[in-house]
Amino acid sequence: DLVLTQSPDSLAVSLGERATINCKSSLSLFYNSNNKSFLAWYQQKPRQPLKLLIYWASIRESGVPDRFSGSGSGTDFTLTISSLQAEDVAVYFCQQYYSAPSITFGQGTRLEIK
Amino acid sequence: QVQLVQSGAEVKKPGASVRVSCKTSGYTFNNYGIIWVRQAPGQGLEWLGWISAYNGNRDYAQSLQGRLTMTTDTSTSTAYMDLRSLRSDDTAIYYCARGIKRLGDLSSALNDFWGQGTLVTVSS
Numbered sequence: 642d643l644v645l646t647q648s649p650d651s652l653a654v655s656l657g658e659r660a661t662i663n664c665k666s667s668l669s670l671f672y673n674s675n676n677k678s679f680l681a682w683y684q685q686k687p688r689q690p691l692k693l694l695i696y697w698a699s700i701r702e703s704g705v706p707d708r709f710s711g712s713g714s715g716t717d718f719t720l721t722i723s724s725l726q727a728e729d730v731a732v733y734f735c736q737q738y739y740s741a742p743s744i745t746f747g748q749g750t751r752l753e754i755k
Numbered sequence: 756q757v758q759l760v761q762s763g764a765e766v767k768k769p770g771a772s773v774r775v776s777c778k779t780s781g782y783t784f785n786n787y788g789i790i791w792v793r794q795a796p797g798q799g800l801e802w803l804g805w806i807s808a809y810n811g812n813r814d815y816a817q818s819l820q821g822r823l824t825m826t827t828d829t830s831t832s833t834a835y836m837d838l839r840s841l842r843s844d845d846t847a848i849y850y851c852a853r854g855i856k857r858l859g860d861l862s863s864a865l866n867d868f869w870g871q872g873t874l875v876t877v878s879s
Contacts, residue, residue: 675861690850690869691800702867734800741855741864742790742805742814749799 647747664735679739757781759870777851784832
């Protein structure tokens, strides 16, 4: 089974500071046929559905603030929030769609204000 | 704009069945599939299964085989998830999302639009 492991489980960052969340896959998510990694990042706020932030590991979804960025390839990926805003308090999940339709998520990282 | 609107919250007794619907709009329904995911209270996200609105192919999580059925109604662009023999550990928020059209179709693999979620509570 393809397992995603996020780190850390929780994170407290001061407003305006950088937040970094990592996601490690047990198998490479890179597909040679299209030169892309099948990795997405989602944000979840209380009582709200998942919001897509990043796909193909580094492409920002339309409407997502540019302080959010994704990087990485293969098995190691990072979500970075360059300057934390109060509205960014949420749980963040990475997700692999390499094995779609069967997809898996990381366990989630809870981001709070320090 | 693309929308997936799910049916309302359900409260069921153990052993009962539940049906959750996911009505879609804003895109060509049979150009994609639908996946279902659930999130138990305070827990992570668990993939339940997938159905192709293109050819009806299905794939279910092994842990739910025999209790889970997914269907689509192309006339109303709606997907359904039926879960039988409910147990207390089926209590969760159930989400639908747009997904892969057919196996190997990389262009539609991303789950870019999600429903708002349906709380299913199983309690005696």
